[in-house]
Amino acid sequence: xxxxxxxxxxxxxxxxxxxxVTLETTIYATCVLLxxxxxxxxLRSQHHLYDxxxxxGASWIWGHEREVWETSAGIAYANWMHQLQTNIFKIKGAxxxxxxxxxxxxxxxxxxxxxxxxxxxxxxxxxxRIARLLGxxxxxxxxxxxxxxxxxxxxxxxxxxxxxxGAYKVFAASETLELHLEKEIIINDGAVIISxxxxxxxxxxxxxxxxxxxxxxxxxxxxxxxxxxxxxRQMAIMGISERGFLALMMLRRFPLLNYLPLKALKAQGDxxxxxxxxxxxxxxxxxxxxxxxxxxxxSRLFSAHSSDKISTDELMDHxxxxxxxxxxxxxxxxxxxxxxxxxxxxxxxNLRKEIMSMPGTLAYDDIQSTSKLPYLDAVTRExxxxxxxxxxxxxxxxxxDVLPLRHPLTTTSGRIISELPIEKGQTIIFxxxxxxxxxxxxxxxxxxxxxRWLETLPAADALPTGWSHLLAFSDGPRTxxxxxxxxxxxxxxxxxxxxxxxxxxxxxxxxxxVTSSMQPITVGEEHISPxxxxxxxxx
Ligand code: HEM
Numbered sequence: 001x002x003x004x005x006x007x008x009x010x011x012x013x014x015x016x017x018x019x020x021v022t023l024e025t026t027i028y029a030t031c032v033l034l035x036x037x038x039x040x041x042x043l044r045s046q047h048h049l050y051d052x053x054x055x056x057g058a059s060w061i062w063g064h065e066r067e068v069w070e071t072s073a074g075i076a077y078a079n080w081m082h083q084l085q086t087n088i089f090k091i092k093g094a095x096x097x098x099x100x101x102x103x104x105x106x107x108x109x110x111x112x113x114x115x116x117x118x119x120x121x122x123x124x125x126x127x128x129r130i131a132r133l134l135g136x137x138x139x140x141x142x143x144x145x146x147x148x149x150x151x152x153x154x155x156x157x158x159x160x161x162x163x164x165x166g167a168y169k170v171f172a173a174s175e176t177l178e179l180h181l182e183k184e185i186i187i188n189d190g191a192v193i194i195s196x197x198x199x200x201x202x203x204x205x206x207x208x209x210x211x212x213x214x215x216x217x218x219x220x221x222x223x224x225x226x227x228x229x230x231x232x233r234q235m236a237i238m239g240i241s242e243r244g245f246l247a248l249m250m251l252r253r254f255p256l257l258n259y260l261p262l263k264a265l266k267a268q269g270d271x272x273x274x275x276x277x278x279x280x281x282x283x284x285x286x287x288x289x290x291x292x293x294x295x296x297x298x299s300r301l302f303s304a305h306s307s308d309k310i311s312t313d314e315l316m317d318h319x320x321x322x323x324x325x326x327x328x329x330x331x332x333x334x335x336x337x338x339x340x341x342x343x344x345x346x347x348x349x350n351l352r353k354e355i356m357s358m359p360g361t362l363a364y365d366d367i368q369s370t371s372k373l374p375y376l377d378a379v380t381r382e383x384x385x386x387x388x389x390x391x392x393x394x395x396x397x398x399x400x401d402v403l404p405l406r407h408p409l410t411t412t413s414g415r416i417i418s419e420l421p422i423e424k425g426q427t428i429i430f431x432x433x434x435x436x437x438x439x440x441x442x443x444x445x446x447x448x449x450x451x452r453w454l455e456t457l458p459a460a461d462a463l464p465t466g467w468s469h470l471l472a473f474s475d476g477p478r479t480x481x482x483x484x485x486x487x488x489x490x491x492x493x494x495x496x497x498x499x500x501x502x503x504x505x506x507x508x509x510x511x512x513x514v515t516s517s518m519q520p521i522t523v524g525e526e527h528i529s530p531x532x533x534x535x536x537x538x539x
């Protein structure tokens with residue numbers, strides 16, 4: 001029994017001194033934290049953005065980023081632009097990250113995209129993701145000279161002339177899709193509900209295989225095509241999950257985490273690795289001793305590789321970049337077009353009527369002619385306005401700058417400014433989706449209405465300066481290098497499908513999430529991977 005009090009005594013003493021240390025530490029820590037927060041507050045209030053409008057309701061931990069994440073893609077930005085009546089505002093970053101500037105002013109965007117793009121590289125969260133997912137190729141490279149070198153390497157393979165030469169490969173991929181879909185409908189007694197993005201993705205991967213690399217993905221049904229598409233799907237499922245959101249916020253706040261073996265990051269790397277170990281390896285093997293004097297993507301890459309202008313790693317990364325950048329975005333755009341046409345039968349009928357009025361099978365010139373197929377062209381533009389595959393772009397300033405504004409901004413302290421100073425390290429988001437849907441510009445920006453492209457457009461100075469006054473393909477020196485192929489294959493595949501099949505609404509309600517591109521989630525079926533369910537019958 002003697003030992004008991006001493007034991008208590010022992011623990012008591014320890015415990016007491018433990019409290020003393022903990023209290024002391026807590027008081028010090030609280031003082032330091034308060035000092036840091038005061039300093040942060042002071043620095044923030046000195047910040048160049050101190051009186052730039054900001055929406056209310058930011059969470060202390062997640063800033064405004066949770067709202068962007070939880071609402072359907074682009075909607076939070078559209079609501080804030082409407083609520084604050086401004087094209088420029090700031091939002092609070094998650095985990096006390098510095099405020100993020102949201103820029104929707106057309107002149108400021110043109111200035112950055114066309115004149116200063118090399119001073120605004122992809123942000124510290126975007127660039128490592130591109131490297132993991134697609135490879136260190138054209139979409140990843142920074143710095144004017146390196147970027148121009150890569151662009152020069154691949155550009156001619158995607159020129160207007162190259163599209164004309166390779167058009168038959170696009171038609172062939174489209175016909176293969178039509179055959180597969182027809183079979184599926186017949187097997188299912190004349191009607192089938194398909195996940196339309198997945199189906200068209202098989203055609204778009206087939207297009208880039210044939211067009212870029214003379215590779216046969218067997219209509220998107222070969223083993224390597226299915227591996228690639230499946231790893232992309234897994235990446236998307238992980239990306240839109242709660243864990244994906246947390247990983248994204250942590251990476252934005254602590255970019256060093258990019259170099260840790262996190263599960264969410266590994267899923268991104270799997271897409272690239274699947275391409276490297278399958279099709280890219282096969283192409284490399286085929287390249288030994290093959291002719292490299294063509295102007296297509298494969299010949300240009302092999303030629304640069306055999307003359308030691310690019311390493312094997314760079315060659316492999318170009319292949320993975322073009323396979324994914326070339327197929328995923330186009331299939332999303334096509335999928336949303338068919339989704340809209342299913343929901344708007346009169347638009348679908350108008351399009352079918354126009355396509356059916358063309359005698360025989362469609363040829364390259366028919367597709368390219370806006371006077372022969374004006375409604376097909378209008379549907380293309382409207383889909384890219386309404387459903388841009390990349391709903392936001394995120395960049396960071398390398399140096400201080402001053403953005404010119406088309407629309408003067410009234411700050412919260414009552415200043416009216418037509419130039420906005422930017423500090424080095426400022427993260428900027430371009431809300432492409434919200435910009436394309438502005439009612440203040442389009443009148444009825446929130447409606448899918450292809451006819452608008454056959455009417456007088458809004459004044460040019462209210463619009464951005466990218467392709468067709470949209471930002472779907474970005475703008476300036478870093479505009480999408482594959483946009484001609486994208487538009488051509490979009491039109492070929494859409495025309496082919498509309499001629500043969502009728503698309504019907506299933507009543508499913510969709511919410512759009514974003515990983516590296518738009519991911520449609522069916523409300524009530526969030527646990528199922530991204531998909532756009534549409535019913536299809538034969539015409
Ligand atoms: C409808 C389909 C497509 C859309 C909406 C689209 C959109 C975009 C956008 C917005 C960018 C700029 C990204 C950024 O700077 O963060 C981009 C870049 C790029 N796209 Fe596309 N794209 C499409 C199809 C294609 C196709 C078919 C290819 C290739 C065959 C392609 C290859 C690329 C490449 C290589 C870049 C990087 C360009 C550079 O940084 O110089 N894209 N695309």
